[in-house]
Amino acid sequence: MGLKRNSKGEVEEVKPLRTRKGSIYQRESNTIFKISRSKFSNFLECKRCFYLERVKGLKDPSMPGWSLNSAVDELLKKEFDEFRKKQEPHIIVKKNNLNLVPFKHEQMDHWRNALRGGISFLDKNTNIEIHGGVDDIWFDPNKKELVVVDYKAQSNNRPVETKSYLSNIYHGGYKIQMDIYVHILRKMNFKVSDIAYFYVCNANKNLEKFDGKLNFTTTLIPYQTKTLWIDKKIIEMKETLESQNVPEINKTCERCMFLKAGKDFI
Helix, strand or coil: CCCCECCCCCECCCCCECCCHHHCCCCCCCCCEEEEHHHHHHHHHCHHHHHHHHCCCECCCCCCCCHHHHHHHHHHHHHHHHHHHHCCCCHHHHHCCCCCEECCCCCHHHHHCCCCCCEEEEECCCCEEEEECCCEEEEECCCCEEEEEEEEEECCCCCCCHHHHHHCHHHHHHHHHHHHHHHHHHHCCCCECCEEEEEEEEECCCCCCCCCCCCEEEEEEEEECCCCCHHHHHHHHHHHHHCCCCCCCCCCCHHHHHHHHHHHHC
């Protein structure tokens, strides 16, 4: 959060409200309304902030991109695409004694493009379309099912282990992300494994010098996805969008309490 600047680096006035009609929900409308996987997660965290943004049109403050994480993602996609062409298992897959190959599909690049594509499905009960961009999808030739994979880059002195990684309070959102991806693909009529994988790349910061490069250790973390909760939450999200009243302040939400404190001081 900071000063708003244009492409020339000049400070410009902040316009806090959205103007694009497609991003603002119209109550009692039968039109399809798109909700990204990340906005769905926002709803789960705080109904009030979600409502203010999607119904009232309040913009989130802009955030800089995670350029190093994005670089790791892009390089991994190129690496796995080489194995996709050959339809051979990646080294990390062999290391974990798994029989999985990168899924080969004409829509793969589209599915991985979170901004202009992604995987999606329309919930006909609510007319809400849920969409999101996956990092990768693998294929189990024995079970004939897809396996969702998400790349994660980090730098932590502790070794990456399944139990501690999945129990980390800051990784709860990662698991929700996987649940939603599996749910979407199933709604797209694919057979999808309950087990998804986090491909965790951990940068070593204990080396004596930098030498212009980062050294990573890679670990495959299996996660047992849970999707039964999702349909119910989509209905709940629809009810929130249709409500005439702004949801109550969430006292565990930092943004809610920041806005409240600012209003109280005026």
